[in-house]
Amino acid sequence: DPMVTQWIPPQEVYSFRSTQGSGAGQIRMESRLRLYYNLENDRARIRQKVRHILQTSTARENPWRDNEDRVVRVLIYGSVAGGTGSGSFLPVAYLLRQMIVDAGWGRPSLTAVLSLPTTFINKVKPELQDDIKANGYAALKELEHLTRRLGGYPDGEERLPFHYDPGTTSDDRRFIYDRPFDISYLIDQPADMSIEKYEHAVADASYLQIFSPLLGAQKGEYDNYEKRQKQLASGYFSTHYGSFGVALLQLPRNDLVRYASLRYVARAFREYLCFGGDDPQFQVPYGSPAFERLAPDEKNRIIDQKFVEYVAWRAEQERKSDERGVFTAIYEQTGTGGKKLAEGFGEQLFSLFGKLDELMEIPEFKIQEISEGNPSISRQLNELRRTYGLSRSRVMTDYLSSLKAELKNGSLLEGFFKRYDVNPIAQRLFLIRLLEGGFISPFSDPEEGEFLKAEAARMDLDSADVQDRATRINSALAAAVDRGFFSNLIDRDNKEFTAAKRRAIRFLNELGDDQRESLQRDFWRSFQEELRLMCEQLLGAFRMVAEIADSRAREAEAATESFRKDPAAWPDSDVAQYYLDAEVLRDDRRRDRLWHIFFRHNLDKSSFFKTEDIFPLVTAAFLPRRDPDGQIRVRDASEI
Structure with missing residues (x-):
């Protein structure tokens, strides 16, 4: 078969191997x-x-088909060091040229990207290095021969015999009429730098060459360079060679934004939940x-x-910056409309306490209620017993129980904080100051509420002392009514009875005031005790949230540093997309990214x-929740 014997030497020169491996055994002919x-x-x-690739890529419905230029671009990647690529890249190139022409849609444009043996020196055994060099030399000699003889140079030829289409009977397909490639890129090992995985660098450069505007720019450069390809270099060599690589300066914008977000998340934990910021002097x-x-x-x-101290420091920083910011309002404890929180809460407590007057029916007795026809206070004492019992039931059972329920489910404090738009940081400072102030009074004047702190016991209406005094008063009333004839003549107005x-x-109203104040005192002590307990629990939740948030902040800080060290661990990271790159803000000498700076x-x-968006989120996290049962x-x- 002359299609074979043209390039296969006689058997006495070379005998093909009797066994087949996965490759060509570094033998080009095989x-x-x-x-x-x-x-x-x-x-x-x-x-x-x-043929299938050509049909789909040139089909009318293919939106990427270039109907103006009608060029089918082919890039062949291979190595001339071994046997497989070195022995087949030229026949493959001419076969593809012919098949593109046969498809009839457009003209072929072939580019070769060939790795030289130098890129494999460190990957093959020393005894095989001469073989790969020989393969590379032979492949390049053959490529140069075809390029120079068919490249349109003065001493070139119209055609050369080259068999790339086995089984053909057409004489045209036994010859070639053009150089194999428009340009051949030769990939060599750089002299001034070490590249461990050169194929990755080639892949990066190829990707940018194909899928970026570089391809169009190169076409223009080829046109400008064509006039220089009419003459042989140094009078001997064709000029359709080149090399390429990537010089990439990359700004990992999305990674920087993510890093900044992670940094801010960690700091937000510290500022808005740990309440210590980044300053060590305020961190617990x-x-x-x-x-x-x-x-x-x-x-x-200590917590x-x-x-x-942190809130005061932040407020001072705002003052120095001539900025009345959020921490100024927190430190000054002002709410909506500039009202002081302590004043607003005092008004709410006074209103709660004032409702006792509506609930208590303990009467205030008048002198007209005692007459000569009924000179006794027994009825009034019975009325005191009845109204005190009724009032105590209303105050201590109904009203106090409902307030305690509001305290326990958080709605009472939540309502106050919501009314004055108090964020959690201000809430925490408010609770600290409230509990530090000692006894919580419903009166703005502390002296006015001193009776609520008194340890005096209620006068029992059925005690021996009260009954003894009542007996004496009844006796005095009876004696003043039952007086003699002469006494009536002398004192017609009965001043003794009036006295x-x-x-x-006076005795009855003293008893009434005592019953009233005793009930007020019992109510307020119980309410204040529950209020302090719930404030302490809420403050404890703030402390626990701060401790949990400190742990979360440490985790976020660790994650932030881990991301800065190795952002490529994230699947959609910008960095490490290219093997050879110069990353902005990366110090390769210290192997460190300067994102933190x-x-x-x-x-x-x-x-x-958007710091203004943080407070509503944090505030909402502290709000009471409704259980599945509606409670x-x-x-x-942990929920917060």
Whole structure:
């Protein structure tokens, strides 16, 4: 077969191997023979696959078809170091050229990207290095021969015999009429830098060459360079060669934004939940052995003290910046409309306390209620017993129970905080100051509420002392009524009876006031005790939230640093997309990304973060929740 014997030497020169491996055994001739065998009768369906690619890429419905230029661009990647690529890249190139022409849609444009043996020196055994060099030299000599003889140079030829289409009977397909490639890129090992995985660098450069505007730019460069390809270089060599790589300067914008977000998340935990910010002097030493050994009350005192100092410091920073910001309002404890929270809460407590007057029916007795016809206070004492019992039931059973329920489910404090738009940081400071103030009075004047703190016991209407005094008063009233004839003549107005009535009414009203104040005192002590308990629980939740948030902040900080060290661990990261790159803000000498410095100088600005959106979110997290059974209850720290 002259199609074979043209390039296969006699058997005494070379005998083909009797065994077949996965490759060509670094023998170029064996590769070409296998290709010849598979192309003949299309045993490996190579032709079928190429025809399918051509049909789909040039189909009318293909939106990427270039109807103006009508060029089918082909890029062949391979190596000239081994046997497979070195022996087959030229027949494959001419076969593809011919099949594109046969398809009839457009003209072919072929580019070769060939890796030289130098890129494999470190990957093959020393005893095989001369073989790959020989393969590369032979392949390049053959490529140069075809390019120079058919490249349109002065001493060139019209055609050369070259068999790439086994089984053909057409004389035209036994010859070639053009150089194999428009341009051949030769990939060499760089002299001034070490590239471990050169194929990755080639892949990056190829990707950008094909799928970026570089392809169009290169076409223009080829046109401008064509005039320089009319003459042989140094009078001997063709000029259709080149090399390429990637010089990539990359700004990982999305990663920087993600890093800034992670940094801000960690800081938001510290500022809005830990309430210590990034300043160590205000951070609670959670987890330290010395801190954990302290008594609970002392730990709570330190936690609250750090928090109060932090709020004061932030307010001072705002003052120095001539900015009445959110921390100024927190420190000054002002709510909606500029009203002081302590004043607003005092008004609410006074209103709650004032409702007792509506609930208590303990009467105030008048002197007219005692007459000569009924000179006794027994009826009034019975009325005191009845009205006190009724009032106590209304106050201590109904009213107090409902208020305690509101305290326990959080609605009472929530309503107050919501009315004055109090964020959680201000809530916490309010609770600390409220509990530090000692006895919580419903009166703005502390002296006015002193009776609520008194330890006096209620006068029992059935006690021996009260009954004895009542007996004496009744006797005095009876004696003043039952007087002699001469007494009536001397004292017609019965001043003695009037004086006895006044003493009786004074005694009854003293008893009424005592019953009233005793009921007020019992109510307020019980309410204040429950209020302090719930405030302490809420404050404890703030402390626990701060401790949990400190742990979350540490986790977020660790995640942030981990991301800065290796952002490529995230699936959609911008970095490490290219093997050879120069990443902005990356110090390759220290193997460190300078994102933290960039964040501090350029991104750590309030204008980049919607801090006003944080307080409503945090506030909502502290609101009571409704259980599946419909009951409202206060959230615990883990829920918050």
